[in-house]
Amino acid sequence: MIDISGNSGVGMSSDKGSDQNSPNYRMSYRDVAMHKVMLQDVVRTEAYEKSISDVVRPEHTVLDFGCGTGILAMFAARAGAKRVIAVDRSPFIKTAQEIALKNGFENIDFYHDDHQSLQLDEQVDVIVSEWMGHCLFYEAMLEPLLATRDRFLAQDGIMIPAQVSLHAGLVCDEDLSDDLSFLAERPYDIDFSPISHVPLQQTDLVTLDPESILKDTAHLGSLDMHRISKSDNPRVFSGTIKTSKKSRIFALCGWFSAELSPGVRLGTGPNDLPTHWDQVLFPLPEPFTVDAARELTITISPLTEQVGKEQFWYWSITDGEKTVSVNEQQQQQELAELPSGKL
Numbered sequence: 001m002i003d004i005s006g007n008s009g010v011g012m013s014s015d016k017g018s019d020q021n022s023p024n025y026r027m028s029y030r031d032v033a034m035h036k037v038m039l040q041d042v043v044r045t046e047a048y049e050k051s052i053s054d055v056v057r058p059e060h061t062v063l064d065f066g067c068g069t070g071i072l073a074m075f076a077a078r079a080g081a082k083r084v085i086a087v088d089r090s091p092f093i094k095t096a097q098e099i100a101l102k103n104g105f106e107n108i109d110f111y112h113d114d115h116q117s118l119q120l121d122e123q124v125d126v127i128v129s130e131w132m133g134h135c136l137f138y139e140a141m142l143e144p145l146l147a148t149r150d151r152f153l154a155q156d157g158i159m160i161p162a163q164v165s166l167h168a169g170l171v172c173d174e175d176l177s178d179d180l181s182f183l184a185e186r187p188y189d190i191d192f193s194p195i196s197h198v199p200l201q202q203t204d205l206v207t208l209d210p211e212s213i214l215k216d217t218a219h220l221g222s223l224d225m226h227r228i229s230k231s232d233n234p235r236v237f238s239g240t241i242k243t244s245k246k247s248r249i250f251a252l253c254g255w256f257s258a259e260l261s262p263g264v265r266l267g268t269g270p271n272d273l274p275t276h277w278d279q280v281l282f283p284l285p286e287p288f289t290v291d292a293a294r295e296l297t298i299t300i301s302p303l304t305e306q307v308g309k310e311q312f313w314y315w316s317i318t319d320g321e322k323t324v325s326v327n328e329q330q331q332q333q334e335l336a337e338l339p340s341g342k343l
C-alpha cells in the first residue's frame with residue numbers, strides 16, 4: 001500500500017473503482033507511479049520473493065490477491081507453482097497480464113475481479129497478498145482478503161503473510177515537538193490559534209530515526225492470518241511499556257511487522273530498514289512525562305475501515321494517573337462541516 005496524501009498527513013491509497021471522480025485520480029492503482037513506488041521498495045518486495053520461494057511447491061496452486069503489476073504472481077510462477085491465479089479489481093490488471101506474457105509466464109491466469117465477484121473452479125493451496133497499509137490498517141483490504149481466504153483457501157492452505165503485528169513507540173524528539181507547535185508560535189506575528197491545535201491532534205506519515213523514540217516499544221497485538229475470522233477482526237489495539245528512564249514524550253508512533261512465512265520477517269519500524277510504509281505519527285496535544293516507575297498503556301484504534309474513506313484513528317496513553325487521548329475523527333469533522341459561499 002502506498003501513500004497519497006489526502007486532507008490529513010497520512011496517505012490515502014485506493015483504486016476504489018470510482019476513483020476517476022476523485023481529485024486523487026492520478027494517484028490510484030491505475031497509475032504506474034504507485035506500482036513503481038511499491039516495486040522500488042526492495043525491502044518489501046524481496047521479503048515477499050524470499051517467502052514465496054520458501055513456501056511454494058510444484059504441486060501448488062497460488063492465488064495472488066490484489067496482484068497490481070503481478071509481481072508476486074510472477075514470483076510464484078518462478079518458484080515453480082503448478083498454476084497461479086492473479087486477481088485485481090483495477091483495470092491495471094490488463095497491463096499486469098502483458099508484463100507476465102512478456103516475461104514468458106504462461107501459467108498465470110488473470111482475473112479482473114474483486115473479492116465479491118471472483119469465481120474460481122478450484123480451491124488454492126497458497127494465498128499471497130500485499131494488503132497492509134500504513135500502521136497496518138490504512139487500506140481497507142483486510143476484510144476482502146479474509147473473505148477470499150474463507151471462500152478459496154484449501155484446508156491446511158498457507159497464507160502469506162502468516163501473521164501481522166502492530167507496534168507503538170514513544171517519540172521524544174524535541175525537533176518534532178517544535179514542528180508540531182509551529183503554528184502556536186505566532187509565525188510572521190500572526191495569531192494562528194484557530195488552527196494551531198490541529199497538528200497536535202492529527203496523524204501524519206513520518207520517517208523516524210531510531211533516536212527519535214525511546215528504546216522500549218509496545219507490542220499492541222497480532223493477527224494470525226490463518227485463524228482470524230472476519231467477525232473477530234479487532235478494532236482496538238493495546239499494549240504496555242515500562243520505560244527505563246524518565247523522559248518527556250510528544251507523540252506516539254505506530255508501525256507493523258509481518259511474519260510472511262517461517263523465518264521471513266518484514267519490519268516497518270524506526271529500527272528496521274526503511275520501507276515505503278514509513279511510520280504513522282500520533283501526536284499528543286500536550287507533552288507526557290514517563291518514568292521508569294510507572295507502566296504505560298498505549299492504545300491505537302483504526303476508526304474507519306471503509307473503502308474510499310479516509311482513515312481516522314483514536315489513540316491514547318495512560319500511566320494510571322494521567323491519560324491523554326485523541327479522537328481524530330471528531331477533530332476532522334469539525335473542520336469539514338462548512339457550507340460553501342460567502343462567510
Ligand SMILES: C[S@@+](CC[C@H](N)C(=O)[O-])C[C@H]1O[C@@H](n2cnc3c(N)ncnc32)[C@H](O)[C@@H]1O
Nearest residue numbers: 001015029066067068088089090114115130144
Ligand atoms: C498494495 S497493492 C499490491 C500490488 C502488488 N501485489 C504488489 O505487491 O506490488 C494492492 C492491490 O490490491 C488491489 N485490491 C485492493 N482491494 C481489492 C479487492 N477488494 N479486490 C481485488 N483487488 C483489490 C489494488 O487494486 C492493488 O492493485
